[in-house]
Amino acid sequence: MTRTKFTAGMAILAGLVGYSPIAAAEDPVVLATATDLSGTYSDIAGNSSVVAIEMAIEDFGKTVLGRPIEYISADHQNKPDVSSALIREWVSVKKVDALVDVTLTPAAIAAQQVANENNIISLFSGSASLGLINEGCSPTSFVWTYDTYVMPRGVGYAMKPGEKWFLITVDYAFGKQMEENLTATIADRGGELVGSVNYPLGTNDFSSYLLTASSSGADVIGFISAGSDLMNLIKQSSEFGLPQDGQRLATPLLFENEVAALGLQAASGLQTTLGFYWDQSPEARAFSERFKERYGKMPNMLNAGAYSMTMHYLKAVEAAGTTEAKAVGEKMRELPVEDFFAVNGHIRPDGRMIHDMFVGQVKTPEESTGEWDFFKIVQTIPGDEVAFPLEQSTCKLVQK
Known part of the structure; x- marks a missing residue:
């Protein structure tokens, strides 16, 4: 797995000079997170969830369908316009396959719109807006952890x-x-x-x-x-x-x-x-102790959800035999969701993953x-x- 940290300035530079740390010949599967890495939510759902997503990619084996997994994380500064700019840059330059978490409701809604327009998987653990499963819903968008209802x-x-x-x-x-x-x-x-x-x-x-x-x-x-x-x-x-x-x-x-x-x-x-x-189960404790070794704190539900949805996405890619978003989204709905995070989990037609x-x-x-x-x-x-x-x-x- 290669991880790239983007700032808004780096994203603009990427668009100007075609920057890519991985040679095109390697054809990576690209996952990306636009989140708060320096502000109010950076501890609750920013840096902490980035660590959880990295763990999921590593636990999966850092490759899928024989291709390396590249992971990008960037600070959207809690600004929807920055979030949209980053994601549009990733779509055009990095050929991103999936957005794995965007925090802050306005930024998440903006990100989902870009993902829907470009047939890209979008996964949300750190955003709770019901709009993501109502007017913004699509065959390729999923809300994993919680919502305002x-x-x-x-x-x-x-x-x-x-x-x-x-x-x-x-x-x-x-x-x-x-x-x-x-x-x-x-x-x-x-x-x-x-x-x-x-x-x-x-x-x-x-x-x-x-x-x-x-x-x-x-x-x-x-x-x-x-x-x-x-x-x-x-x-x-x-x-x-x-x-x-x-x-x-x-x-x-x-x-x-x-x-x-x-x-x-x-x-x-x-x-x-x-x-x-x-501490809800032996499996949850085992994951949480590993997370604490990496991050210094026990995970909250947003961190655990970020790991779970990333792992489920990668399993769906493997099962579908492709990264094409609609095929992966269909497979995500087919596969059971039962792990240390999700008790009695299943995905509804609106993309909401339901769990106890x-x-x-x-x-x-x-x-x-x-x-x-x-x-x-x-x-x-x-x-x-x-x-x-x-x-x-x-x-x-x-x-x-």
Whole structure:
């Protein structure tokens, strides 16, 4: 396997001078990742997932159909225009066969469009937009790990009938979509939403929102947030003593990397949805220990999903006997998805890979037995029960 790191400048240079580190005669199978290698998501789904993809290529044997596998990774700087420019350059210069992960929703949507236009496989672990399996769906595009429907639905499954919820939600599309889905789950599970507040992205002081939630009489306070906002919400809720007062905290999306930064004391008791946990099985532990040797941290679900989808793609290429995207996409849907990551996995017509999900609860410091022992699995949820309903799909490949 040859790995090439591209920057936007290198991509432009490649277009000008026809740069290629591998002679054309070798005819490599080219995989490429445009992701965040230096910004907000670089640890959660950027550099970490690049390592996971490299591991999958190495474990496969670095060749497929007798051809070497070349892997390119580049920093799209969280800019959709940079992502599109990189990918268009790869299409014309590198003859890329598959995009294996693009983080950040706008960048992923832009990348999928380029891939669809050029009959290229696109695989997404680090992007959660439902648009990728609805209006953007194609025979050659796949969403592997999570989405904005399954995560709020999952955390709602841990509730008890009759519980009252109060939601603190970030005020933009991500938050609104998550809140809508979590609210529906609360109603479906026999709960009650007693109130909600929206806050502007980038808020530092959540005291007024937390006081409103605390006095609401809610049994559960849900944080629909991400990144530094979520970290501040969790820290400040601990300082306000909300968990100690008997109110349970929940959030649809929380990564091991964030728990490590927060510490168990601040995050203990918080419930979330997990698509994978490194300690869920002997096979998951074996992969995760190898990953930790390479990256220094245990993998989260996005990293594990990146490995799984890369390995599945390479198996499909081998089984199809070609890299032609539509033939490979058809074979990907035919082959079973059952590995250390995917429990009961299968790929739907819209390209969504469905697998069992978990409700995880952050352990207390006393419950934790060592480094990275952050979650206990309190419930396993069959993937089909929380997946986006096909009857609501706008994907042209779905028969209704």
